[in-house]
Amino acid sequence: MTTRSAPARPPTLAEVAQAAGVHPSTASRALNAHTRGKVSDATAVQVVAAARRLGYQPNSLARALRMSRTFTAGMLVPDITNPLFPPIARGIEDRLRRNGFTLVIANTDNDDDKERALFEAMVARRVDGLILATARREYPLLNEVTASGLPCVLVNRTTDDTAVPAVLGDDHAGVGQAVRHLVKLGHTRIAHVGGTQAVSTGVTRYNSFLSWMRQHGLDPDPQLVVIAEWFQEERGAEAFRELFARGVDFTAVVCGNDLIALGGYDVLRERGLSCPDDVSIVGYNDTPFNDNFSPALTSVRIPQYHIGYRVADLLLKIMEDSDYQLADLHLKPQLMVRGSTAQPRR
Amino acid sequence: MTTRSAPARPPTLAEVAQAAGVHPSTASRALNAHTRGKVSDATAVQVVAAARRLGYQPNSLARALRMSRTFTAGMLVPDITNPLFPPIARGIEDRLRRNGFTLVIANTDNDDDKERALFEAMVARRVDGLILATARREYPLLNEVTASGLPCVLVNRTTDDTAVPAVLGDDHAGVGQAVRHLVKLGHTRIAHVGGTQAVSTGVTRYNSFLSWMRQHGLDPDPQLVVIAEWFQEERGAEAFRELFARGVDFTAVVCGNDLIALGGYDVLRERGLSCPDDVSIVGYNDTPFNDNFSPALTSVRIPQYHIGYRVADLLLKIMEDSDYQLADLHLKPQLMVRGSTAQPRR
């Protein structure tokens, strides 16, 4: 037999040091790449060998306590069940892990009190940095975060008062691609069913819609713009019903996100209308399964994984260099054309 | 002004003790519900007041180091991007948080080496317990886990050698509901497109299918059983093509999960067949959007959130009482009947 069954208590640095016949401090320096230069090569080899032999794993708690760095980042997300967030979280996790960081995710359910409590919990856990996917345009929590001095970045959404850097999809460009696509197909009476204006994505996509319509020489009809109360299928359906109720003709709709677009599908079905024959629909975000709906949903894909990756990148930079020059990052979207958009028949 | 801008360094227990005019150890006991009884009520009040006044938050690192408990649980998941897992993770997180525990999730991508590395990382982080959603029937990693003595539970999948408790959906019952539903509709030539037999859900659903078919007096035709290489849409499509290639007639299919069922949709479309007119299809898990496919997918819903909740429950019990009597937990599924199943026309 080569090794005994796993020891109940993992070996400590002191034990490694003893096994290598050196003082713990020497062992520490030998093991830490940062201080390797302070010990002779010979003893470094000894220590490393002993560490490997004993299966030494530094106790991250002790290290964290001493260094007051936990190598942990926290993330607040409205609800990980929303398919937009898992790919972002994966990107973040993958990037953080490369630097030995761990990610802790908590769900706020868009509840102010819960948000605050979870933030406190993160602080109590002494996370080294914070990633917020929960920002609203008015976001008082952010004051507490910045006041606490905790490095922080926003993802996917930003705030009106932007003192904190954010990594986002370029929604202006994305909506532009959607509008251009519809215009090229021949649509002129294009509607917008936006998402709540309380979050930045809702308002940005709304403004971009107006702006791009005008750039294409189309005067956006206020009657053809409805705002869904939230980024949800049922809220989207309600907004679509309102849109139809207004009685103004339209042949295409740019939606605030994919769930709203699905709500649109439901309402078209209710009214016996066909997509894309009667109405073309474009979603946003390109969450999974858009290929499987019928018709397959044309949508603006945002690089979710990479957004996560880059936001982690940014957080790492800010954590190591506290006066790193801050800037928002807007990643390029790409329109995925599928079956829900076609030339207008009217 | 009531308070100054947040202090750079949060107050320590010693500072609270000093403010209350007592020794740190007394302050500790006063603050800890567990040891509150060891100090007089009067001083307890003093200490609590001082703690509140200073905004004291115990340093979880120091506590963890001293107590060698981190109040953290780790979770290994194949890929959080799979919509099955986020609701489970939420259930876990919500339950853990009630006891002051934090959940750390890591994605293994079904990669053995990555799995092992992430397990090591969890150990290095000194998590108090581990939740594995990554089990395969043969699962060598589990030996290391049990050898390490780390409390551990499985979720959604279990292993052949079941020394570790698991919380699962009751797949036998779920498949039974699916088969019974189809039989009641009048189907007799029912096929099964299962998932990989390398994981317990694949093999359990397969065996249950055979068993329930026989219980309904139907002799399952081996030609009508195909195993998809993985629980993915494209692998499911391949399996469906194989099923058709065998040339044996069937009118309904029980699928290993919803993605495989979607692969079935694709193949039916390829062949110009209609669901449910030509073939009825039942999925499994009832992941989101089943309502939005066309036809809406009939599927066996497993209580994902509650599975997570209960697995966390179990882990907490095991952690606090190391010889808690172990048992697997099978939660009741429920068949969600939608448009993809109908009476056979042949």
Added chain:
DNA sequence: ACTCTTGGAGCAAACGATTGTATGACGGAG
């Protein structure tokens, strides 16, 4: 009145690492 018990609080040693400072040896220069 004396001892015994008991409750409350302080002391100090952990937990396991990192790191500033002190110490020792050794080699070269004057």
Added chain:
DNA sequence: CTCCGTCATACAATCGTTTGCTCCAAGAGT
């Protein structure tokens, strides 16, 4: 031969808690 600089290592403090032990005083029992 002495002195000094340098390099490698050892020493010890520290991070912020928890907790076994000791100690003291006050109240109860006889």
